[in-house]
Amino acid sequence: MSASCTIDSTLLRIDPARETERIVASIRETVFHRLRRKGAVIGVSGGIDSSVVAFLCARALESRRIQIIFTPESDSSPDSLRLGRMVAEALGAPAVLEDIRSILQAAGCYRRRDEAVRLAAPEFGEGFKCKIVLPNLMEADRYALFSVVVQSPDGRKRQVRLSREAYLGVVAATNFKQRTRKMVEYYYADRLQYAVAGTPNRLEYDQGFFVKNGDGAADFKPIAHLYKSQVFQLAAYLGVPEEVQRRPPTTDTYSLEQSQEEFYFSLPLEQMDLCLLGKDQGISAAGLSDAVGLTPQQVERVYRMIDAKRKMARYLHAAPVLVEPLENSAME
Amino acid sequence: MDKALAARLIRQFIEETFFFSEAESLADDDSFLERGIIDSTGILELIAFLQDTFEIRVEDEEAIPDNLDSIERVAEFLTRKLDGSAEQLAATAEEKRA
Numbered sequence: 472m473s474a475s476c477t478i479d480s481t482l483l484r485i486d487p488a489r490e491t492e493r494i495v496a497s498i499r500e501t502v503f504h505r506l507r508r509k510g511a512v513i514g515v516s517g518g519i520d521s522s523v524v525a526f527l528c529a530r531a532l533e534s535r536r537i538q539i540i541f542t543p544e545s546d547s548s549p550d551s552l553r554l555g556r557m558v559a560e561a562l563g564a565p566a567v568l569e570d571i572r573s574i575l576q577a578a579g580c581y582r583r584r585d586e587a588v589r590l591a592a593p594e595f596g597e598g599f600k601c602k603i604v605l606p607n608l609m610e611a612d613r614y615a616l617f618s619v620v621v622q623s624p625d626g627r628k629r630q631v632r633l634s635r636e637a638y639l640g641v642v643a644a645t646n647f648k649q650r651t652r653k654m655v656e657y658y659y660a661d662r663l664q665y666a667v668a669g670t671p672n673r674l675e676y677d678q679g680f681f682v683k684n685g686d687g688a689a690d691f692k693p694i695a696h697l698y699k700s701q702v703f704q705l706a707a708y709l710g711v712p713e714e715v716q717r718r719p720p721t722t723d724t725y726s727l728e729q730s731q732e733e734f735y736f737s738l739p740l741e742q743m744d745l746c747l748l749g750k751d752q753g754i755s756a757a758g759l760s761d762a763v764g765l766t767p768q769q770v771e772r773v774y775r776m777i778d779a780k781r782k783m784a785r786y787l788h789a790a791p792v793l794v795e796p797l798e799n800s801a802m803e
Numbered sequence: 804m805d806k807a808l809a810a811r812l813i814r815q816f817i818e819e820t821f822f823f824s825e826a827e828s829l830a831d832d833d834s835f836l837e838r839g840i841i842d843s844t845g846i847l848e849l850i851a852f853l854q855d856t857f858e859i860r861v862e863d864e865e866a867i868p869d870n871l872d873s874i875e876r877v878a879e880f881l882t883r884k885l886d887g888s889a890e891q892l893a894a895t896a897e898e899k900r901a
Binding site: 606611612613614615616618632633634635638639775779782783 | 836839842843844846847848850851863866867868869871
């Protein structure tokens with residue numbers, strides 16, 4: 472690591488016009504020529520990432536050749552659909568509502584999730600809400616062990632550490648949501664001969680903040696190379712509705728609102744961006760410390776967390792393993 | 804509890820639960836995190852093993868690498884918890900006799 476190099480947030484500034492043209496050219500080449508598809512399907516959640524992807528795809532392919540899909544379910548915030556519709560209207564793009572709660576109910580998503588939560592909080596039942604959270608990993612050197620926060624109908628909250636069985640049960644059940652959404656997106660892709668756009672940003676892609684074969688599945692991912700703060704810069708340039716730009720990032724996965732910090736990063740996204748950039752650029756913890764507002768020890772801790780999550784993300788990214796490589800012209 | 808015995812039991816659990824290739828070796832002071840042997844989900848398994856096998860409770864503030872990140876550290880933590888329990892029981896017994 473370089474002890475003498477320092478870093479600041481100006482390194483995250485992009486030329487949005489130039490970056491837009493680069494991504495637009497890539498989308499056009501990928502969808503029309505490489506994949507030989509006629510357009511793109513985008514699942515729009517009302518969040519900034521999917522909104523920016525929708526705007527980029529519309530610019531690249533024309534609005535009439537994108538299909539926006541809204542896939543709310545029981546735990547979705549009403550704002551998600553409202554803001555998603557705002558994006559579709561701003562683009563004049565075809566949009567369809569596919570409420571996936573009945574599919575999730577039939578698959579036992581909510582029942583399995585609730586059974587897993589009850590392993591930790593037996594009182595969890597009708598009228599209760601929940602979310603899973605991490606401890607503050609910046610305060611001390613500790614493991615990223617999830618707790619569940621349950622809120623009773625009268626508003627009282629209780630937080631309980633999840634056992635392995637409960638944690639894996641909650642995550643496995645909740646993953647039905649992202650996989651069902653992707654199933655719906657590919658239905659439209661198959662019917663329309665469109666390609667499915669993935670919407671992860673660099674932090675999510677790098678750190679495994681996605682569900683394997685859920686939102687991790689896509690035919691192309693046009694913003695996977697962008698840090699979150701760069702996605703915001705593009706959003707402003709592209710004219711994504713202001714309210715979408717201002718909305719705090721949320722997982723929109725649990726009945727209690729859960730920030731992405733609470734679920735995964737334990738740091739504000741702006742700081743995570745700088746830490747990821749610092750790590751990739753080989754900046755020492757001491758060199759990054761001032762720019763990110765953390766002590767060098769905290770930066771070291773974040774660097775270790777980044778490494779640990781990258782290791783876990785390898786499984787999420789991995790293609791199927793074959794016994795022997797196959798010589799096949801269809802394979803690249 | 805004897806610390807060496809604790810270390811043996813913990814090593815057995817680690818080797819049976821987190822698959823090793825025959826070429827791999829694990830020293831008592833090797834960091835689980837640095838060796839990539841146990842991730843945060845694996846730590847939950849380790850905590851469950853300690854709680855179920857030794858009838859202790861690993862509190863939230865005790866679930867930290869200082870206590871759990873190597874065979875040696877787990878053995879020391881376990882020994883302290885069990886010795887602590889033994890001392891508390893002895894003190895309680897004395898109070899009752901008084």
